[in-house]
Amino acid sequence: MFRSISKSIMAKLLVQFFLVGIIPLIGMGTLTYYLSKDAIKSEVFQNITSINGIKKVQILEFLKDRMQNLTLLSRTQQIRNMINNKTYQEMSPIFEYYMQAFGYSDILLLNESGQIVYSATSNTEYAADSKTVPETGAALKGLWEKIVDSETPMMTDMLRYKTGAEPALFIGAPVYADTGELYAVLICQINAARVSALIVDAPSTGIPDAGGGAGKFKRDTYIVGPDSLLRTKSAHSGNDAVLKERVDPGIYNLALKQIGGTGKSMDASGESLLNAYSLVGLQKAMGTDFDWVIMTVVNENEAFALLHKLKINTFGGMVIFVLLVGIAGIFQSRMIARPINELSYRVVKLNDGDFTAEVPLTDPNRNDEIGMLLRTFNDGSKKFRHQMKSLLDSTNLLIESITRISTTASQLATSASETSSSISEVTTTVEEVKQTSQVATEKAEYVAQSADSTTRISHAGKQATENTMIGIDRIREEMNAIAESTVQLSAQTKSIEDIINTVSDIADQSNILSVNAAIEAAKAGEHGKGFSVVAQEVKSLANQSKEATNQVRGILSDIQKATSAAVMATERGTRSVAEAIELSEQAGNAIDRLSGRVTESAEAAMQITASNQQQLAGMDQLSQAMESINDATQQNLDGVKQLEDAIKNLEDMAQTLKIITATYKI
Amino acid sequence: MNDEPCATTGLTEQILKIRAEQLARIRLSRETRGDFITVVEFRIAQEIYAIELTHIRTIHPLKDLTYIPGAPSFIKGIFNLRGEIISVVDLKHFFNLPDQKPGHAHQVIILSSKDMEFGILSDAIFGVREINTDDIRDSLPALAGIRQEYLKGVTGSGIAVLDDEKLLNDQKMIIFL
Numbered sequence: 001m002f003r004s005i006s007k008s009i010m011a012k013l014l015v016q017f018f019l020v021g022i023i024p025l026i027g028m029g030t031l032t033y034y035l036s037k038d039a040i041k042s043e044v045f046q047n048i049t050s051i052n053g054i055k056k057v058q059i060l061e062f063l064k065d066r067m068q069n070l071t072l073l074s075r076t077q078q079i080r081n082m083i084n085n086k087t088y089q090e091m092s093p094i095f096e097y098y099m100q101a102f103g104y105s106d107i108l109l110l111n112e113s114g115q116i117v118y119s120a121t122s123n124t125e126y127a128a129d130s131k132t133v134p135e136t137g138a139a140l141k142g143l144w145e146k147i148v149d150s151e152t153p154m155m156t157d158m159l160r161y162k163t164g165a166e167p168a169l170f171i172g173a174p175v176y177a178d179t180g181e182l183y184a185v186l187i188c189q190i191n192a193a194r195v196s197a198l199i200v201d202a203p204s205t206g207i208p209d210a211g212g213g214a215g216k217f218k219r220d221t222y223i224v225g226p227d228s229l230l231r232t233k234s235a236h237s238g239n240d241a242v243l244k245e246r247v248d249p250g251i252y253n254l255a256l257k258q259i260g261g262t263g264k265s266m267d268a269s270g271e272s273l274l275n276a277y278s279l280v281g282l283q284k285a286m287g288t289d290f291d292w293v294i295m296t297v298v299n300e301n302e303a304f305a306l307l308h309k310l311k312i313n314t315f316g317g318m319v320i321f322v323l324l325v326g327i328a329g330i331f332q333s334r335m336i337a338r339p340i341n342e343l344s345y346r347v348v349k350l351n352d353g354d355f356t357a358e359v360p361l362t363d364p365n366r367n368d369e370i371g372m373l374l375r376t377f378n379d380g381s382k383k384f385r386h387q388m389k390s391l392l393d394s395t396n397l398l399i400e401s402i403t404r405i406s407t408t409a410s411q412l413a414t415s416a417s418e419t420s421s422s423i424s425e426v427t428t429t430v431e432e433v434k435q436t437s438q439v440a441t442e443k444a445e446y447v448a449q450s451a452d453s454t455t456r457i458s459h460a461g462k463q464a465t466e467n468t469m470i471g472i473d474r475i476r477e478e479m480n481a482i483a484e485s486t487v488q489l490s491a492q493t494k495s496i497e498d499i500i501n502t503v504s505d506i507a508d509q510s511n512i513l514s515v516n517a518a519i520e521a522a523k524a525g526e527h528g529k530g531f532s533v534v535a536q537e538v539k540s541l542a543n544q545s546k547e548a549t550n551q552v553r554g555i556l557s558d559i560q561k562a563t564s565a566a567v568m569a570t571e572r573g574t575r576s577v578a579e580a581i582e583l584s585e586q587a588g589n590a591i592d593r594l595s596g597r598v599t600e601s602a603e604a605a606m607q608i609t610a611s612n613q614q615q616l617a618g619m620d621q622l623s624q625a626m627e628s629i630n631d632a633t634q635q636n637l638d639g640v641k642q643l644e645d646a647i648k649n650l651e652d653m654a655q656t657l658k659i660i661t662a663t664y665k666i
Numbered sequence: 667m668n669d670e671p672c673a674t675t676g677l678t679e680q681i682l683k684i685r686a687e688q689l690a691r692i693r694l695s696r697e698t699r700g701d702f703i704t705v706v707e708f709r710i711a712q713e714i715y716a717i718e719l720t721h722i723r724t725i726h727p728l729k730d731l732t733y734i735p736g737a738p739s740f741i742k743g744i745f746n747l748r749g750e751i752i753s754v755v756d757l758k759h760f761f762n763l764p765d766q767k768p769g770h771a772h773q774v775i776i777l778s779s780k781d782m783e784f785g786i787l788s789d790a791i792f793g794v795r796e797i798n799t800d801d802i803r804d805s806l807p808a809l810a811g812i813r814q815e816y817l818k819g820v821t822g823s824g825i826a827v828l829d830d831e832k833l834l835n836d837q838k839m840i841i842f843l
Contacts, residue, residue: 508727508771509727511791512725512726512727512773512791514793515706515725515791515793515794516724516725518793518794519706519719519722519724519725519794522704522719522794523719539793
């Protein structure tokens, strides 16, 4: 379980959300609860303490007031007169008034011997010596004695002066005679119920509840005496409890020591009570030999009912908030965790070499960091894919290139070995060339010798051509003569043609003449018939002569053609002779040039011999150079082998690269 | 030929007899036909024309022709015939025939009447001959156009016989400059 939490980011986020949500909530709730509890508690205690204090002041003021009143009454002339004259009955209305106004239950008058001489309630005079004088209780006796001793007003504790009597307290004041001696004691009785009413009837006293909410509980205030018995009635027990019910004696002792305080106690039924107690301070204020403790109690459960409600509200609210935080946490962590899960799934695939992975964008408009991350991842993976593809292409290209390089290298190796063998051949050839050049030297010497004889022969040739030229000149002269006679012949044929033309013209004119004659004959009619025949004959003669001239003209044109051909032939002959002269001149020149060339050849042959010597030296150098080239070629071969090894390594590397890139899916 | 001498002799005789008959018939027909007219036969361009002797004054070779500017194209020019000024008509232009190559010898046939005298340019004169008037037929459709007006007809041998009267009396030939 823990492992799965540590694996899943969603679970982690959830736990964090819970922790972040719940810890402050619980802390705040608890803190608030306890602070509130303390506040409420202190308020409750403050409340009861203040009420306690108010009650204390009330009771103290009440008693002091009563004592002062009684003292004032005891000092009046009327009292002295009453005692002196024993006119108790006359005083009865005044006592009545006092009892009503100050809530006394009774007013008693005790004489100097401590006997009751008058009781206002029963309006009875008691003779000092008679037996009807009621027995003054031990308490009253005690009070009388104290007053007589101290000559100051005094108060007794709450007591029953006789069995069955209501519990009451008595305040006494000395009455002085006109002479100034103490001769009577005036005592008033205040019932416990009166005192109880002062304390218990809290709402009527006008004391406001301290605090809004905290005052809604029931409280109880009562006075406890030194014997830990109640001096006033309590809310739950009534008047019967006075001087009967006992409270925890520890509280009284505590109050004596600390004058005031708060605490917890248990009541008779076992319920837990909160109390505030304080010493009333009778000893101090009124000089009594006892003191009272005034206590205010509340039921703890009632007082803290609000606290209980607060607890329920606080923790109930806390549970609701925890649930809300949980739900919000689930939503939030899902929003964060889901894309990250997707992304991580893709990244794992990416690690396995699958670049086709793209995170599906559930919300394409998501603009926070996760949205940006997903989009950037998609863009990045697209880019990476693209780059991977180019890498693959490049790898393939690399492999191809390496294959080509490999081929080229092997070709290089082959060509290097070929070069090597070629060099051997060249070396051999150089040797051969050396031999050949030696042969060439010999041949060149031979050429120089033959050039000499050729020069001599060419001189003879030149002589012969000169003789030929003389003969041709003669032929040319003959040809010119032939040409001249042919031209003369042509001119003569021309004159013959002129004559023929004249004859032809005459024939034409004769023809027209014959026609005109025929016309004239026809016009002459019968007489012209014979002339018409003559005209016919003339016409036929004209026609015959025309035909003859035509024949002559044909022959003449043949002659003309022949003579033109002869002229042409002679011209050609003349031209051929001129060409022959030119040719023989050219032949002479050629022979001249030939002899010059032959001389040059002889010189060239000499030069060839010399250069052959140089060539032989050059061939030696060439042979040495070939040897160094051979060495270099050997090195070249070694280098090519190393190159092949290197290319092999390169090929292996390229294959490895291809295998690596092939693992990627794009 | 020597194997059948009799047959060959018979055939030759037969042929000769037929020819004789034919020759005799022609002569007979000539006698039975109508009048003959005597004409001068000549050539213009590639065509052979004939014209009656009636109005022909003479034939003269063309020499020293003088061109007349402003005259119609069929008037070739004028020339001096023994002190007489004769205008020369070129029928090729008159009949709208294709022009002949120049530089050839020409003859002028001089036609003459009471009112009119001019020469017709001919490329060659063939001579005088007689033509049977029955032999003259209406002109061929090929010779249609302006020529037809001036023709009497065409002989069986294709000679166009010109109407000399019409040519001489034609108003177109009278030209005022």
